[in-house]
Amino acid sequence: MFKDITLGQYYKTDSVIHMLDPRVKLAGTLIYIITLFLGKSFFMFIPAAVFLVSMIILSKVPVSYVLRGIKPIIPLIIISSVFNLILTPGNVLVGFWIINITSEGIYMAVFMIVRLLLLITGASILTLTTTPTKLTDGMEMGLRFLKVFKVPVHEIAMMMSIALRFIPILVEETDKIKKAQMARGADFESGNIFKRAKAMIPLLVPLFVSAFRRAGDLAMAMEARCYHGSEGRTRMKPLIYARRDYIAYAIVLGYLGLMIVMAVFGV
Amino acid sequence: MELKTQNLVYEYDSGTDYAKRALDGVDITIGKNEFIGLIGHTGSGKSTLIQHLNGLLKATEGQVLWNGRDIYSAGFDRRELRGHVGLVFQYPEYQLFETTVLKDVCFGPKNRGLSEEDAICRAREALTLTGIDEKYYESSPFDLSGGQKRRVAIAGVLAMQPEILILDEPTAGLDPGGRDEILGRVAGIQRETGSTVILVSHSMDDIAEYVDRIIVIDKGCIAFDDVPVRVFSHVEELEKMGLSAPQITYVMHTLKNAGFNVDTDAITVKEAVDSIMGQIRPHF
Structure with a gap:
């Protein structure tokens, strides 16, 4: 039932992208996303697309896998393009009732589709090449400066990794409870939407109870090991920049520079 | 009433490399x-096997026959079957969800289409059989002790009055007292209701005392299917499968090898004591 949920859709290969420090990849993805919003013309997407395609090739992740990440956002793309299509004022091409399709609308719709596709694909390259653990590690290290503002960076990162860690456990638990209730004659498959929603109660109540129980157990186990947050804590695998990370930073900054120049000169 | 499996094969992730x-x-x-x-x-x-017996899993090959009818055939009501073949999962207390003990136990019978009164009537019967005191009927199932919760959960399946009751490791995680209580209750249920009970376990000591037939499964195949005494005589094969005979069997074998003419077929502690005393008494 929940087998399709793949948060942290990591795809293991031995590529150079996989080996990069997660901080580089996070920064790179952030910069890449920002550059997508710099310009207003299609020409801006050419270097972005080149950048993206090179990353996909370098990562050795099969293209079919990369494209799979687009599937869930298709409804979003459709909705946004429909709104762009009918709500952009300008030169009316087709008009009936209150709906006016303008040439600017078509332009905007296509523009937004390309932008969204580039954005989602770029973001999924990050999650495809970085394990959730490394991702949260990278975020923690990268956002350490926020500690100055009393943001509990380590604690937030810890909560994120625990949450990610618990997803497969809860999926398994759901399956077990579902089977146990089915053995008692529960019916999850038939009936209208209200009947089905009601049938979820015997599934959801035990699931919540068990999630709280597990959380309590985990907290107890962490305290028993004297866990006390980030103060004075060392890591088993500290994040250290290697030469390739500096090269990657240089490439990303070069790309950013190019995009800024293009935006300034209004290409 | 007869439940039969024929050449049952089940593959996880069938058709993939991980099969x-x-x-x-x-x-x-x-x-x-x-x-x-x-x-x-x-x-x-x-x-995996017991989940086929009530149709929760679909066999990759082979059949499960309930009174001669294939449970995977079109038009067979597997929900109805689950009322006849009651399955209590491991740690069944994690399935409790209702606000009161009585309501929770009523869930199964109600799913079988019984009226409120009939369901309550059956729930009371089942709770009596599992030894839950009436004063707990209106309390929340989450307030009970571990052993009580488990007995309520077993009652939840029992209340459907299945002809076959399957319990998957009903004693897992319980202390010896809770273990004996549950097993004693299950034996009582088997006696009183005359239904068939299947106890699933990895420990011979747990079940040797109670059951009159043992099915040993190893690597997905049935290794033995016989009366306990004859199954326990294959001590070496059992040990190869990571199992063991009951501790008392080892004691009796050691005594026999040491020259005492004791009965090595003794399964329960009582039988063993009788046999040993029978050997010792004449010397006094």
């Missing part, structure tokens, strides 16, 4: 008024 055979040609027949122990090491396929 793994959990069951490999299982043939068993379960009849009326039996008390069966299903024994196997962790990962032997025992939990």
